[in-house]
Amino acid sequence: MADLKFSKDHEWVRLEGGVATVGITDHAQTALGDVVFVDLPEVGREVAAGDSVAVVESVKAASDVYAPIAGKITEVNTALPDDPAQVNSDPTGAGWFFRIEPADTAEIDALMDADAYQTFADSQA
Amino acid sequence: MAETLLETPLASLHRELGGKMVPFAGYAMPVQYPAGILAEHLACRSGAALFDVSHMGQAELVGEGAAGALERLTPADVKILKPGRQKYGLLTTESGGILDDFMVANLGDRLFLVVNASRKGVDLPAIEAVLPAGVRLNRLEDRALIALQGPAAVPAVATLAPAIASLGFMGVTSTEIQGIPVLVSRSGYTGEDGVEISVPAGQAEALARALLALPGVSPAGLGARDSLRLEAGLCLYGNDIDETTSPVEANLVWTVGKRRRTEWNFPGAERVREELDNGPKRLRVGLLPEGRQPARAHTPITAGGAAAWETVGEVTSGTFGPSLNGPCAMGYVAREHAADGTALDLLVRGKPLAARVAPTPFVPHRYAR
Numbered sequence: 001m002a003d004l005k006f007s008k009d010h011e012w013v014r015l016e017g018g019v020a021t022v023g024i025t026d027h028a029q030t031a032l033g034d035v036v037f038v039d040l041p042e043v044g045r046e047v048a049a050g051d052s053v054a055v056v057e058s059v060k061a062a063s064d065v066y067a068p069i070a071g072k073i074t075e076v077n078t079a080l081p082d083d084p085a086q087v088n089s090d091p092t093g094a095g096w097f098f099r100i101e102p103a104d105t106a107e108i109d110a111l112m113d114a115d116a117y118q119t120f121a122d123s124q125a
Numbered sequence: 126m127a128e129t130l131l132e133t134p135l136a137s138l139h140r141e142l143g144g145k146m147v148p149f150a151g152y153a154m155p156v157q158y159p160a161g162i163l164a165e166h167l168a169c170r171s172g173a174a175l176f177d178v179s180h181m182g183q184a185e186l187v188g189e190g191a192a193g194a195l196e197r198l199t200p201a202d203v204k205i206l207k208p209g210r211q212k213y214g215l216l217t218t219e220s221g222g223i224l225d226d227f228m229v230a231n232l233g234d235r236l237f238l239v240v241n242a243s244r245k246g247v248d249l250p251a252i253e254a255v256l257p258a259g260v261r262l263n264r265l266e267d268r269a270l271i272a273l274q275g276p277a278a279v280p281a282v283a284t285l286a287p288a289i290a291s292l293g294f295m296g297v298t299s300t301e302i303q304g305i306p307v308l309v310s311r312s313g314y315t316g317e318d319g320v321e322i323s324v325p326a327g328q329a330e331a332l333a334r335a336l337l338a339l340p341g342v343s344p345a346g347l348g349a350r351d352s353l354r355l356e357a358g359l360c361l362y363g364n365d366i367d368e369t370t371s372p373v374e375a376n377l378v379w380t381v382g383k384r385r386r387t388e389w390n391f392p393g394a395e396r397v398r399e400e401l402d403n404g405p406k407r408l409r410v411g412l413l414p415e416g417r418q419p420a421r422a423h424t425p426i427t428a429g430g431a432a433a434w435e436t437v438g439e440v441t442s443g444t445f446g447p448s449l450n451g452p453c454a455m456g457y458v459a460r461e462h463a464a465d466g467t468a469l470d471l472l473v474r475g476k477p478l479a480a481r482v483a484p485t486p487f488v489p490h491r492y493a494r
Contacts, residue, residue, distance in 0.1 A: 055474070058162070058445075059166070059352050059444055081417070
């Protein structure tokens with residue numbers, strides 16, 4: 001399985017076969033608490049890095065999920081709206097949000113690796 | 126602008142229990158424990174949850190004429206309150222807004238008051254300002270307040286203090302729990318049976334530990350307190366009621382005493398009377414969105430559908446109700462849109478979310494009789 005890369009907005013990205021899968025990090029789901037609702041982007045939408053493309057809500061609060069890279073949304077996790085708790089139980093697996101065809105894979109290379117993200121997340125605590 | 130947060134006498138216990146501390150009304154308070162808001166909420170509905178509400182203001186009014194003095198600031202009938210009984214009421218402003226909501230208990234020789242943390246700095250000086258000679262307000266800053274809520278709460282605490290089992294809803298008594306002198310009222314802010322226990326600050330932690338050791342009792346934070354009270358249709362001051370909302374608009378006319386509605390001698394009586402006669406322009410209502418998406422405070426409420434959007438109100442509190450297993454909210458809408466069942470749209474992030482006006486509580490109250 002390809003290594004995860006991380007954004008400063010607490011998304012993870014996994015590039016496999018030319019398609020990037022995106023979700024929110026374990027740090028993010030812990031901070032958010034029990035996820036009760038997700039709103040996913042439309043398949044086919046062209047997005048720029050930093051665009052707000054999805055929403056994740058816990059009992060307490062709503063948070064935006066941003067596109068960590070530019071590209072086209074090719075698929076969303078259709079199981080998630082009916083079982084949003086997967087974001088908590090398996091954030092980097094079954095709790096993925098959407099897949100994106102990168103406009104430029106160099107944008108993924110520029111994201112943080114696991115160690116750099118850990119340091120970043122700790123600095124925000 | 127780093128302001129120092131106040132702590133309650135249970136602060137170190139919260140940290141020991143893994144509470145996630147957040148600022149609330151000037152205090153560091155646990156928003157949740159490791160179990161999380163959802164689990165804490167459900168634990169309260171099925172068993173018993175312990176909440177630290179020591180940030181709230183406690184005070185007593187002592188002296189001949191204390192009830193009459195308090196009535197100068199509230200439309201509640203305080204004089205009718207019998208010893209050992211408590212009631213919910215509103216403090217009103219001269220322009221008919223709500224200064225705060227509060228609990229008042231008749232302890233025989235004095236009145237016992239509980240007011241909101243965020244408003245105690247406003248309420249207590251306002252009360253002091255109207256006191257006649259011979260009536261004194263004592264701030265009880267050396268007392269903590271612990272709420273034990275849920276169907277298992279009274280059966281559990283009654284094993285330590287049997288007198289509590291015979292209290293009716295809104296009954297108040299002084300008793301002892303494991304040798305600690307406490308003032309107990311059978312009331313709360315969750316819609317469940319339960320008690321609120323006023324205790325000397327120095328013995329609060331010992332009491333909390335004794336209660337947490339009882340079967341079925343777990344700690345719950347402000348997050349669960351908020352979702353529980355919203356499912357129960359109870360107002361949060363600063364969200365659902367404030368100095369701009371009147372008791373009539375807030376659908377809290379039941380807190381205006383019958384006698385007070387003949388005297389009209391409370392602050393803002395003119396507005397209350399006018400709105401009772403002619404109907405208020407807007408009303409606080411319950412709202413049930415379709416689907417699972419919550420609509421939060423300040424979400425605009427529209428009517429007329431996509432063809433002719435017209436803003437008719439605003440959500441004041443909204444969340445996902447764990448017991449409801451769905452979203453619920455309350456807000457103010459223009460009176461012509463306030464009937465139960467009225468279809469409205471909530472503009473969440475610019476997109477209309479279909480909702481209906483619904484009666485509250487969303488989850489039935491289960492108070493003691």
